[in-house]
Amino acid sequence: MELRRLARYDALIFTSLLWFMAKFVRYLFPPLFEPFQTAFGVSNTATGLAFSALMTVYALMQFPSGVIADRQGPVRVIAGGAVVATLGSLALVVPVPLPDLAVPVGPVASVPGEFLAIVGGMLLIGVGTGAHKTVAVRLLAAVHRERTGRALGVLDTVAAFGGVAAPLAVTYALPDWRGLFLASALLVAALTVLFVRRTPRHLDDERATAPSGDGGIDGSLAGYLRLMTVPRVGLFVGVTVAFAFAYNGVVAFLPLYLTEAAELEPGVANTLYSGLFVVSLVQLGTGELTDRVGRLPMLFATVGAAVVGAALLLSVQGVVAVAAAVVVFGLGAHGFRPVRSAFLMSLLPDDAAGGGWAWYEPC
Amino acid sequence: MTAGAVAPGVTGFLIDTQGYDAAFTALGGGLVVALALLGVIAVLGDAA
Numbered sequence: 001m002e003l004r005r006l007a008r009y010d011a012l013i014f015t016s017l018l019w020f021m022a023k024f025v026r027y028l029f030p031p032l033f034e035p036f037q038t039a040f041g042v043s044n045t046a047t048g049l050a051f052s053a054l055m056t057v058y059a060l061m062q063f064p065s066g067v068i069a070d071r072q073g074p075v076r077v078i079a080g081g082a083v084v085a086t087l088g089s090l091a092l093v094v095p096v097p098l099p100d101l102a103v104p105v106g107p108v109a110s111v112p113g114e115f116l117a118i119v120g121g122m123l124l125i126g127v128g129t130g131a132h133k134t135v136a137v138r139l140l141a142a143v144h145r146e147r148t149g150r151a152l153g154v155l156d157t158v159a160a161f162g163g164v165a166a167p168l169a170v171t172y173a174l175p176d177w178r179g180l181f182l183a184s185a186l187l188v189a190a191l192t193v194l195f196v197r198r199t200p201r202h203l204d205d206e207r208a209t210a211p212s213g214d215g216g217i218d219g220s221l222a223g224y225l226r227l228m229t230v231p232r233v234g235l236f237v238g239v240t241v242a243f244a245f246a247y248n249g250v251v252a253f254l255p256l257y258l259t260e261a262a263e264l265e266p267g268v269a270n271t272l273y274s275g276l277f278v279v280s281l282v283q284l285g286t287g288e289l290t291d292r293v294g295r296l297p298m299l300f301a302t303v304g305a306a307v308v309g310a311a312l313l314l315s316v317q318g319v320v321a322v323a324a325a326v327v328v329f330g331l332g333a334h335g336f337r338p339v340r341s342a343f344l345m346s347l348l349p350d351d352a353a354g355g356g357w358a359w360y361e362p363c
Numbered sequence: 364m365t366a367g368a369v370a371p372g373v374t375g376f377l378i379d380t381q382g383y384d385a386a387f388t389a390l391g392g393g394l395v396v397a398l399a400l401l402g403v404i405a406v407l408g409d410a411a
Contacts, residue, residue, distance in 0.1 A: 048375020
């Protein structure tokens with residue numbers, strides 16, 4: 001009986017687990033920066049650029065994956081993305097002896113070929129995981145029309161634990177980090193098979209995609225750019241750009257900062273990094289608090305907490321104080337997300353909100 | 364997402380050239396800018 005009830009949610013379960021794995025594989029990399037630097041003799045710039053490359057192709061996939069999903073259906077796009085991400089993980093399982101790449105300018109003469117192969121795998125992971133979120137949101141909105149908010153909450157909450165699990169898995173696996181990617185590839189392959197087998201029965205032709213709501217501002221880039229000329233919108237885009245830059249920079253290099261600057265043991269550093277994602281559960285509460293105390297006060301509270309956390313991180317010593325700094329930063333940074341969404345929706349005209357969101361996400 | 368995507372590369376470069384404290388101070392500066400812009404939005408109110 002219980003299993004039969006659970007079967008009603010199998011599309012939600014497998015979509016969420018695939019998104020969990022996407023986050024898991026992405027957040028395996030920051031704790032691996034130090035092992036990569038030791039093994040391949042590459043710099044912080046090189047590892048940072050590799051992670052930026054992953055994030056860039058991830059971002060670039062958002063729009064085309066939505067367009068392809070309109071034609072091919074969401075199940076094919078999500079499954080296709082998962083296959084590409086699986087191939088990316090498999091590319092990291094064994095060393096690939098590519099030739100070194102000569103760099104004509106800059107402080108380094110060449111980039112090791114083996115590291116280039118890792119970057120290639122990271123790019124595939126970025127492309128594959130980039131196909132998931134936008135399409136998954138529309139898939140779940142179509143399958144769970146009556147409880148879309150709850151379904152999307154499950155999707156994001158489950159995925160948050162991908163960030164919790166990844167650094168702990170790296171601590172457990174080191175020095176044999178390549179096995180993590182083999183395990184990830186096998187898990188994603190299995191989940192993809194289950195997703196493809198179980199999800200289509202929830203979709204008929206009419207419900208294959210939720211309305212995309214491209215709004216009444218003609219859907220063109222120029223139309224969305226005109227929105228930026230409204231001072232409040234332009235200023236808030238500035239807020240999110242500054243915030244996104246700071247958050248992603250911290251998230252990419254926090255494990256190294258904790259070991260190199262805060263002088264913590266790698267295992268402790270990875271545990272604190274994992275804690276940064278545990279506190280992302282705060283977003284379940286800040287969304288609701290926003291309705292009670294107002295959007296602007298909550299924006300000040302969350303961004304202010306992130307500022308305090310970052311300041312503490314730079315000024316305190318000792319594992320307890322540093323852990324407190326990470327938690328305060330995480331509460332602010334993750335708490336900001338639902339408040340940001342709510343504030344943006346209040347800025348945009350009703351008929352532009354759906355498309356406006358799609359335009360705004362790449363900022 | 365674009366700002367977020369370039370951040371790791373820029374941060375890595377700052378760490379290599381200026382050190383961890385300077386790089387993380389710059390990231391904290393980004394948050395302060397965000398807070399300041401929120402202040403402008405609050406001050407301007409509905410006029411913005």
